[in-house]
Amino acid sequence: xxxxxxxxxxxxxxxxxxxxxxxxxxxxxxxxxxxxxxxxxxxxxxxxxxxxxxxxxxxxxxxxxxxxxxxxxxxxxxxxxxxxxxxxxxxxxxxxxxxxxxxxxxxxxxxxxxxxxxxxxxxxxxxxxxxxxxxxxxxxxxxxxxxxxxxxxxxxxxxxxxxxxxxxxxxxxxxxxxxxxxxxxxxxxxxxxxxxxxxxxxxxxxxxxxxxxxxxxxxxxxxxx
Amino acid sequence: xxxxxxxxxxxxxxxxxxxxxxxxxxxxxxxxxxxxxxxxxxxxxxxxxxxxxxxxxxxxxxxxxxxxxxxxxxxxxxxxxxxxxxxxxxxxxxxxxxxxxxxxxxxxxxxxxxxxxxxxxxxxxxxxxxxxxxxxxxxxxxxxxxxxxxxxxxxxxxxxxxxxxxxxxxxxxxxxxxxxxxxxxxxxxxxxxxxxxxxxxxxxxxxxxxxxxxxxxxxxxxxxxxxxxxxxxxxxxxxxxxxxxxxxxxxxxxxxxxxxxxxxxxxxxxxxxxxxxxxxxxxxxxxxxxxxxxxxxxxxxxxxxxxxxxxxxxxxxxxxxxxxxxxxxxxxxxxxxxxxxxxxxxxxxxxxxxxxxxxxxxxxxxxxxxxx
Ligand SMILES: Nc1ncnc2c1ncn2[C@@H]1O[C@H](COP(=O)(O)OP(=O)(O)OP(=O)(O)O)[C@@H](O)[C@H]1O
Ligand SMILES: [Mg+2]
Numbered sequence: 001x002x003x004x005x006x007x008x009x010x011x012x013x014x015x016x017x018x019x020x021x022x023x024x025x026x027x028x029x030x031x032x033x034x035x036x037x038x039x040x041x042x043x044x045x046x047x048x049x050x051x052x053x054x055x056x057x058x059x060x061x062x063x064x065x066x067x068x069x070x071x072x073x074x075x076x077x078x079x080x081x082x083x084x085x086x087x088x089x090x091x092x093x094x095x096x097x098x099x100x101x102x103x104x105x106x107x108x109x110x111x112x113x114x115x116x117x118x119x120x121x122x123x124x125x126x127x128x129x130x131x132x133x134x135x136x137x138x139x140x141x142x143x144x145x146x147x148x149x150x151x152x153x154x155x156x157x158x159x160x161x162x163x164x165x166x167x168x169x170x171x172x173x174x175x176x177x178x179x180x181x182x183x184x185x186x187x188x189x190x191x192x193x194x195x196x197x198x199x200x201x202x203x204x205x206x207x208x209x210x211x212x213x214x215x216x217x218x219x220x221x222x223x224x225x
Numbered sequence: 226x227x228x229x230x231x232x233x234x235x236x237x238x239x240x241x242x243x244x245x246x247x248x249x250x251x252x253x254x255x256x257x258x259x260x261x262x263x264x265x266x267x268x269x270x271x272x273x274x275x276x277x278x279x280x281x282x283x284x285x286x287x288x289x290x291x292x293x294x295x296x297x298x299x300x301x302x303x304x305x306x307x308x309x310x311x312x313x314x315x316x317x318x319x320x321x322x323x324x325x326x327x328x329x330x331x332x333x334x335x336x337x338x339x340x341x342x343x344x345x346x347x348x349x350x351x352x353x354x355x356x357x358x359x360x361x362x363x364x365x366x367x368x369x370x371x372x373x374x375x376x377x378x379x380x381x382x383x384x385x386x387x388x389x390x391x392x393x394x395x396x397x398x399x400x401x402x403x404x405x406x407x408x409x410x411x412x413x414x415x416x417x418x419x420x421x422x423x424x425x426x427x428x429x430x431x432x433x434x435x436x437x438x439x440x441x442x443x444x445x446x447x448x449x450x451x452x453x454x455x456x457x458x459x460x461x462x463x464x465x466x467x468x469x470x471x472x473x474x475x476x477x478x479x480x481x482x483x484x485x486x487x488x489x490x491x492x493x494x495x496x497x498x499x500x501x502x503x504x505x506x507x508x509x510x511x512x513x514x515x516x517x518x519x520x521x522x523x524x525x526x527x528x529x530x531x532x533x534x535x536x537x538x539x540x541x542x543x544x545x546x547x548x549x550x551x552x553x554x555x556x557x558x559x560x561x562x563x564x565x566x567x568x569x570x571x572x573x574x575x576x577x578x579x580x581x582x583x584x585x586x587x588x589x590x591x592x593x594x595x596x597x
Contacts, residue, residue, distance in 0.1 A: 119307060119308075119311045120313060126300060127305055127374075128298070129297070130297055142315055218315045218358030218360055219314045219360075
């Protein structure tokens with residue numbers, strides 16, 4: 001069985017390459033969207049006097065996470081077809097992954113900004129920074145490591161969920177898995193599963209590196225010198 | 226000039242942190258806000274730069290109500306050092322110091338030049354430190370950078386909340402000395418918070434002593450020590466307040482001329498005769514050009530010996546700027562009754578003795594006893 005899977009890999013590298021690219025493309029688009037919206041929402045709800053909104057948003061986002069992906073795809077297909085948009089393939093999967101990715105990013109952005117040392121904010125304000133300057137020059141740089149950790153979580157989690165997207169025709173590394181299940185081809189299932197896992201591990205390493213790179217030098221804990 | 230006119234602050238929870246405070250800090254004056262923890266010092270400071278809104282009263286800077294100004298403009302014109310330094314950990318020393326210049330949109334090279342200038346001013350080598358991060362500095366160095374940062378855009382007014390808190394006494398003393406040296410040069414109008422009476426006495430032109438939000442006494446250090454207004458002030462300045470008063474005087478303020486100065490080339494027997502006539506047991510000896518050599522005693526003077534052979538060299542000497550408390554401990558430590566005060570060329574300027582210091586203390590005690 002392992003042998004068959006290996007045979008498949010060396011005889012169809014082009015297929016595997018294509019599925020991986022499709023997979024990556026979905027992940028990239030969805031998480032870029034999740035990052036932009038997640039960070040913006042996180043910043044918004046961390047503002048003064050928005051405690052209630054913050055609680056609600058984070059509550060909704062966590063409910064979102066409990067919806068099984070197949071059910072979410074189903075719901076989205078219904079909504080999209082009602083709007084006469086493509087209801088299978090790339091679009092519903094990207095939307096679903098964006099929604100899943102939001103929670104870790106919103107939550108981390110929100111907590112990171114709320115937990116910036118008040119003394120830092122006061123130092124900024126006391127020297128004449130406007131609220132926007134305090135956000136951009138003090139809060140966000142100090143919050144970056146935690147925000148990036150949220151994004152990393154979202155990416156790794158979504159790589160797994162994206163595999164299920166093949167079921168509704170979005171392609172990617174879920175495709176050999178579903179095809180294998182339908183045709184009793186364990187080797188295909190293995191190929192899909194192994195490559196999805198590898199992708200997740202690589203993405204985790206890569207995001208870890210990115211987390212390190214985007215952390216302002218002065219607040220990095222492990223010092224490279 | 227900073228003027229607080231009947232300023233009061235009541236927090237939302239009803240805490241009356243500051244009550245009816247009137248205070249005027251003159252231009253170029255170093256005013257220390259002193260008092261026990263929780264007496265409203267930080268609250269007062271933050272009301273000056275509007276970080277905390279006032280409940281009652283008015284605050285004027287150079288005659289202008291601070292609420293007539295745009296708040297960020299106001300703050301960029303006041304150097305602010307927050308309690309516990311508060312350097313930005315994600316910014317370099319250069320960027321930290323140049324925070325206000327950056328906000329004022331100075332060109333980058335000018336910001337850096339300013340940071341270099343200020344680092345030098347606070348005694349740190351720009352080449353070594355300018356691109357470091359706060360986490361790569363010692364506590365004392367961080368304090369210095371904190372001081373440099375509040376001088377960033379050369380504001381005429383500084384508001385400093387315990388800038389030298391939480392640091393070992395030796396470094397603290399050094400920072401205080403350096404800051405006084407800097408202030409002598411730059412002459413800023415300063416509101417400076419501390420709860421350390423010694424720091425207040427050392428640094429302040431005037432001290433505002435607060436208690437539970439009320440200004441109890443506003444006076445120069447000597448007055449605060451010699452005439453504490455009430456029991457609270459007396460306790461706060463401490464039972465050793467008379468000794469503390471020694472910190473306010475320098476050797477040059479009270480030193481006396483030596484009873485007899487002898488040049489090294491003089492004839493021993495003539496000197497001995499002069500000492501017998503004036504009933505002196507010792508005399509001070511200098512080189513012909515005035516440089517101090519040491520003491521000679523009456524017993525040691527003999528016709529058979531030259532003066533140079535009987536010199537007792539000094540174990541310790543002091544400069545005219547030595548504080549009296551330091552001079553006193555120098556004398557106690559080396560068990561001498563008389564301390565020679567020399568200028569930088571080692572020429573003898575005068576002497577200090579236990580009698581002189583006792584007289585100074587006596588005057589202060591006298592003043593203290595005549596209080597109402
Ligand atoms: N935001 C706040 N809300 C309510 N009470 C406050 C607030 N900030 C300070 N206080 C209270 O106001 C009083 C004065 O506080 P402040 O911080 O001005 O004291 P302080 O003299 O600076 O003390 P320390 O030497 O400990 O720094 C204290 O009783 C404090 O508990
Ligand atoms: Mg305080």
